[in-house]
Amino acid sequence: MVKISAIRWLALGAVLALGAPAVHAQQAPIKIGELNSYARQAAFTVPYRNGWQLALDEINAKGGVLGRKIEIVSREDGATTGDATRVADELVTREGAILLFGSFLSNVGVAMADYANQKKIVYIAAEPLTDAITMAQGNRYTFRIRPNNTMQVGMLVDQAKASGAKRWAIVAPNYEYGQSAAQAFKRLIQERVPGAQIVVEQYPALGKIEAGATVSAIEQAKPDGIFNVLFGPDLTQFVREGNTRGLFEGATVLSLLTGEPEWLLPLKDEVPEGWTVTGYPWDQITEPKHKAFVDAYRAKYNDTPRLGSLLGYMVVYMIRDAVERAGSTDTEAIIKALEDAKFDTVIGPVTMRGIDNQSSMGAWVGKLVLKGAAGGMADWAYKDGTSFMPTEAEVKAVRKD
Amino acid sequence: MTLLSVSGLQKSFGGVVAARDVEFTVARGEMLAVIGPNGAGKSTVFNMVGGQLRPDRGRVLLDGHDITHASPQKRFRRGVGRTFQVAQTFLSMSAAENIQMALISCRRQSGGLWSPARERHREKAVQLLARVGMAEAADVPCSALAYGDVKRVELAIALAGEPKLLLMDEPTAGMAPRERTELMDLTASIADTQGIGVLFTEHDMDVVFGHAARVLVLLRGRIIAAGAPDEIRRNEEVKRAYLGDEHALERPKGARPA
Amino acid sequence: MLALDPSFLAVQALSGLSSASSLFIAACGLTIVFGVTRIVNFAHGSLYMIGAYTAATLIPRLLDLSFGPMTFWAGILASALIVGLIGVIIEVLLLRRIYGAPELFQLLATFGVVLVVQDLVVQVFGPEDILGPRAPGLRAPVEILGRRFPSYELVLIAAGPVVLGLVWLLLRRTRFGVLVRAATQDRDMVASLGVNQAMLFTGTLFLGAFLAGLGGALQIPRVSAHTGMDLSIIAEAFVVTVVGGMGSVPGAFLAALIIGQLQAFGILIVPKSTLVVVFLLMAVVLAIRPYGFFGRAEVVGGSHAVGIASRKPLPGRFAMLLAVVAGLACLPLVADAYLLKVATEILIFALFAFSLQLLIGVGGVVSFGHAAFFGLGAYGAALAVKWFGLSMEAALPAGLALAALGAGLIGAFVVRLSGIYLAMMTLAAAQILFAVAFQWVEVTGGDNGIVGVWPAGWAGGPVPYYLLTAALTVVAVLLLRRIIDAPFGYALRAARDSEARAEAIGLTIRRHRWLAFMIAGAAAGLAGGLYAFSRGSVDPSLLGISTSVDALTMLLLGGIQTVMGPLAGAAVLHALRDWVMPLTSLWRLMLGLSIIAMVLIFPRGLVGTVRDWWEARE
Incomplete structure (x- = not known):
């Protein structure tokens, strides 16, 4: 890593010497705007902030980019679309941010994508998963790192084939992310598992589940497979209630994101064993680069990383790379540097596909097990995102640009 | 010359009969007092005439029009003005504006959205205030007036609707003795000159016997006596009703202006 | 098909009973506190949340001491007692000073207080949800008609009537x-009985907070303690107390029973209707019985006479107006x-706050x-753009019209009520609209809102x-002033x-107030439409409680006794928010403390205080 940085330094020096004689090392920092739901979604966003802070400190310790330090101006987005675009406007017009990244909730992500398009500024969606951000609502200014719903659901559905489950129940939070994931699931399960049907769908309001009633309504339809999109406090209640009433016994359960430490840790020893999930088995990933990241994170924060930590860390490095390749902070140059670009990340190579600005970052798919007093993942594998992405034809059919 | 005619009025709350077969009339220019011990049904009768309560039975006629079931607003339009036991004025407005508000409402202009209210009917309002001796205070906020003056303003508000019948619920409650006489003298002179019938309840026997042309005595919801003040004062049944307060009906000490 | 299975129906009904029980325990403290102090305590939900957090943190430590399963229940009681003491602190520091307000x-x-507690809870207990332990011995389900049912829910079902009995x-x-009952009947009478009123009120707050804490603590085996608990329970607790009749404990019990069953079965018929159902119930009950099941008409105190006076x-106000317009231009x-x-x-x-001034400062309608x-105006404009492809010029009037129409409809219900019931009914109306915007995803886009409203x-x-905004706002404000x-x-x-x-001089009060609702609604709708185009999107939070509170705060900050107060209040609050929010993560704490300080120290608001000072000098 040190070596690569040294080479970068040299390259940077060359750029400075040749291309921009007026640029000095003491120049004002490059400002990057960041916004997220730190108050409402603290379980995910606080580790995520730690992640990007770690990357930022590392980058600046090595001199930043284009000879300038990076400054991240971070704001609370209020977890609503209106507040988010307001804050975004402040970051762009008052703080002079050259690009924006962040946001957690999918609906906020969609609004941010629309904002980016309107104001012609690059927005990198780190977490929001809804397909819309890179499909129907996608635009050339909006990029996404994390594998989207179609990709993650695709990975799970592949695992479902073997189970033979045909009667499926869907339970998902009633907002953009949940609706988008449910839609992807309906489409993919019917494409890939012949004879599969959806027997019941439950959409509790985000953060307001009536777990008992929801579980018995699902139970009533006697599904042999359950697809879960709940997360956070809703998930905890649903799992407790479902465990107690035996909802999961004998059923194949596919669950989005439940293997991520942020949602797994609060379940403690009540982890529903045997669920097939996407997640992040950070302690079992042995690649040296990833291990270095984990060690640095633990040393700095005295805490274990969550998926948010990894994501925050990756995004800032990818932004650094893009700005460096663009050679300037100009929006068009950055877009050019992002489109179809390959990035070398702590989890391996990731490509930003040009037609929909969706990165090929994958996910870890495995089964939940109880290890001592907490849950973890077993039989997992990292699935690269490339083969699960929507096809070019699908993208072209829905995108307006 | 009958202005108000009440017949067979009855009202009960739960099992308690608060008014039973109440009948009386008020003529133009006449001042009729309703008295009775606490709980006799004065307020019930009064509020049935004023429109705050619906009678179970009976009729209320004003100038021959049946107003038994009319709302307070409709009664106002038919010519009923009233004052309250605790004076009710608009405390956020000046004395003149209080009267202006009544004049505006009287002319059905209260839905007006454009020209300022404070310029409307100002002269008429000051005239009315002058009639109750309050012209000086026209621009004083009602909240800054002494209680006796508020009562006068309230009387002027009631007069702004050019009422045929004036209802006054304990008009002198909470006032100093001298103020009481002044207010009632004023009322009597206005009633007399304009031919307004006045129906009032009162605790103060000085006021009752000094100003009422006729007196109506209620006991347990029934009229037990009706007549001129002197007849009432001699009535044995009335005396018994006021047992325990034997001096209540004695002729007031000292002469009073007629 | 669903309805034909008796065992399913039984289990569903039991689920409904257990939520009813939980709801009743959470709400009955609220109704008792209202009965005695006549204060509608928004912070009741916060106390409930503190109860849950305290129990979820305290009980695992107690269980570690291994004194047996009784420690669990002792921990629940201890948590409730702690919350009770917090209630006492709130009473002594704050409520005691505002009983007459x-x-x-x-x-x-x-x-x-709600805002303050939201930030403090994160500071004290950390940002993550805390999953509490399950009750010892109650982990296993019981079989009911061949279906499994959590045994803890049975305990909850029993807890409601037990609490009702004990309170009784x-x-x-x-x-x-x-004394509590006497005060609920007639507060002045208790004062005249020579009772130590301070002690009575403090005791009542202790009882109310204790019950809130108990309600929260009892939830930890089902729900993890999280930061959204306060507002989600308070909305439902309000409905329970209002529907039952404020101050009536049996009324609250009956209301909770009905709501529990409505939710349990409502979810089967219309899975996305959960939020609307509760508030619809309240609207229907209040439309038929304006004081709830067992409530009585309030004796209206002198509190109405707060507002604009003549x-x-x-002199020179036209010059000032010209100066302001020139400055804006x-x-x-x-x-x-950015500026x-x-x-x-x-x-x-x-403009939004000013439109509210017409209702509150002028009309005394809280x-x-x-x-x-505001939300109807914003949604009206956004829907016109999204579904009818209208341009901004047509969409703004559409939003205004929708808001005026909505205000006409809501106003028709609301003007029959008074005082706290009126305030609660308007809140319910806003919540119904919020729920519609939130759950009618096909039309409103749900939580996503509508984007692309440029x-x-x-x-x-x-x-x-x-x-454009300046011109429209100035014209609208001048019209409202007129x-x-x-x-x-x-x-x-x-x-x-x-x-x-007013009645005695022939004014038709309800009709005037109804018209006032429509005018104020239209003005707020214009503000909402302008806001939608300014941000490029709308979302349900525009219809949420915090938007209403924003308007009220601006009004209060500027001064409800002045005509121009809301304008100053809006400027100050928004500027402060814009300036302070990026600097601190404790914005809600600061906002909450400033609101409390304003109520206690500057009840006349900025403009009112300045004016009084000016007039005193002359």
Whole structure:
């Protein structure tokens, strides 16, 4: 890593010497705007902030980019679309941010994508998963790192084939992310598992589940497979209630994101064993680069990383790379540097596909097990995102640009 | 010359009969007092005439029009003005504006959205205030007036609707003795000159016997006596009703202006 | 098909009973506190949340001491006691000072406590949800008609009636209870009995907070303690107390039973209706019985006479108006794009707050759901753009019309009520609209809202849009001012000052108030439409409680006794928020404390205080 940085330094020096004689090392920092739901979604966003802070400190310790330090101006987005675009406007017009990244909730992500398009500024969606951000609502200014719903659901559905489950129940939070994931699931399960049907769908309001009633309504339809999109406090209640009433016994359960430490840790020893999930088995990933990241994170924060930590860390490095390749902070140059670009990340190579600005970052798919007093993942594998992405034809059919 | 005619009025709350077969009339220019011990049904009768309560039975006629079931607003339009036991004025407005508000409402202009209210009917309002001796205070906020003056303003508000019948619920409650006489003298002179019938309840026997042309005595919801003040004062049944307060009906000490 | 299975119905009904029980325990403290103090305590939900957090943190430590399963229940009681003490602190520090204040101030002050607690809870317990332990011995389910049912839910089902019984005994068999009941009937009487009122009120708050804490603590085996608990329970607890009749404990029990069953079965018929059902119930009950099941008409105190009073017109006010207009028009010459954006939003909120002034300051009608009209205006405009492809020029009037229509409809229900019931009904109306916007995903986009609501080309830049907003706001404010000074405004004030007098001079109070709702709604709708185009999107939070509270805070900050107060309040609050929020993560704490400080120290608001000072000097 040190070596690569040294080479970068040299390259940077060359750029400075040749291309921009007026640029000095003491120049004002490059400002990057960041916004997220730190108050409402603290379980995910606080580790995520730690992640990007770690990357930022590392980058600046090595001199930043284009000879300038990076400054991240971070704001609370209020977890609503209106507040988010307001804050975004402040970051762009008052703080002079050259690009924006962040946001957690999918609906906020969609609004941010629309904002980016309107104001012609690059927005990198780190977490929001809804397909819309890179499909129907996608635009050339909006990029996404994390594998989207179609990709993650695709990975799970592949695992479902073997189970033979045909009667499926869907339970998902009633907002953009949940609706988008449910839609992807309906489409993919019917494409890939012949004879599969959806027997019941439950959409509790985000953060307001009536777990008992929801579980018995699902139970009533006697599904042999359950697809879960709940997360956070809703998930905890649903799992407790479902465990107690035996909802999961004998059923194949596919669950989005439940293997991520942020949602797994609060379940403690009540982890529903045997669920097939996407997640992040950070302690079992042995690649040296990833291990270095984990060690640095633990040393700095005295805490274990969550998926948010990894994501925050990756995004800032990818932004650094893009700005460096663009050679300037100009929006068009950055877009050019992002489109179809390959990035070398702590989890391996990731490509930003040009037609929909969706990165090929994958996910870890495995089964939940109880290890001592907490849950973890077993039989997992990292699935690269490339083969699960929507096809070019699908993208072209829905995108307006 | 009958202005108000009440017949067979009855009202009960739960099992308690608060008014039973109440009948009386008020003529133009006449001042009729309703008295009775606490709980006799004065307020019930009064509020049935004023429109705050619906009678179970009976009729209320004003100038021959049946107003038994009319709302307070409709009664106002038919010519009923009233004052309250605790004076009710608009405390956020000046004395003149209080009267202006009544004049505006009287002319059905209260839905007006454009020209300022404070310029409307100002002269008429000051005239009315002058009639109750309050012209000086026209621009004083009602909240800054002494209680006796508020009562006068309230009387002027009631007069702004050019009422045929004036209802006054304990008009002198909470006032100093001298103020009481002044207010009632004023009322009597206005009633007399304009031919307004006045129906009032009162605790103060000085006021009752000094100003009422006729007196109506209620006991347990029934009229037990009706007549001129002197007849009432001699009535044995009335005396018994006021047992325990034997001096209540004695002729007031000292002469009073007629 | 679902309805034919008796065992399923039984289990569903049991689920409904257990939520009813939980809801009753959470809400009955609220109704007792209201009965005695006449304060609608928004912070009740916060106490409930503290109860859950305390129990989820405390009980695992107690269980570690291994004194057996009783420690679990002891921990629940201990948590409730702790919350009870917090209730006492709130009473002594805050509530004691505002018993005589107008309802609006009380609601806002307790909402200030909600904001403070939200930030403090994160500081004390950390940002993550805390999953509490399960009750020892109650982990396994029981079989009911061949279906499994969590045994802890059975305990909860029993807990409701037990609490009801104990509260009943307390109220019937103790001197404290006699006093509480007497105070609920007639507060003045208790004062005249020579009772130590301070002790009675403190005791009542302890009881209320204890019950809230108990309600929260009992939830930990089902729900993890999380930061959204306060507002989600308080909305339902309000409905329970209002539907049951404020101050009536049995009424609260009955209301909770009905709501529990409605939710359990409502989820089967219309899975996405959960939020609407509860508030619809409240609207229906209040429409039929204006004081709930067992409530009685409030004795209206003197609290209505707060608001705008007549003043002499200032000399030189036309010059001042011209100066303000000129200043607004010249702002783009000096301000950068961001400042213009802030100025645009300030103007929009000024109009929003000003429209509320017509209801509260002029009409004395405490609307706690003014966001309904702001949101309707915003949604009306956004829907017109999205579904009918209208341009901004047509969409803004569409939003205004929708808001006026909504205000007409809501107003028709609301003007029959008074005091706290009116405030709660407006809140319910806003919540119903919020739920519709949130759950009618096909039309409103649900939580996603509607994006792509950008102004027409000619108004697209910051300068033109600012100028457009400034022009519309100035015109609307001047029109409203005119209305306030016109006979109509005076008639509203007359009805506010004295309903009896207003009726006696022939004013049709309800009709005037109804019209006031429509005018205020239209103005708020215009503000909402402008806001939608300023941000490019709408979302349900525009209809939420916090938007209503924003408007009230601006009003209070500026001063409800002044005509121009809300404009100053909007400017100050928005500027403060814009300036302070990026600097601190404790914004809610600061906002909450400032609201409380305003209620206690500057009840006349900024403009009112300055004016009083000015007049005292002359």
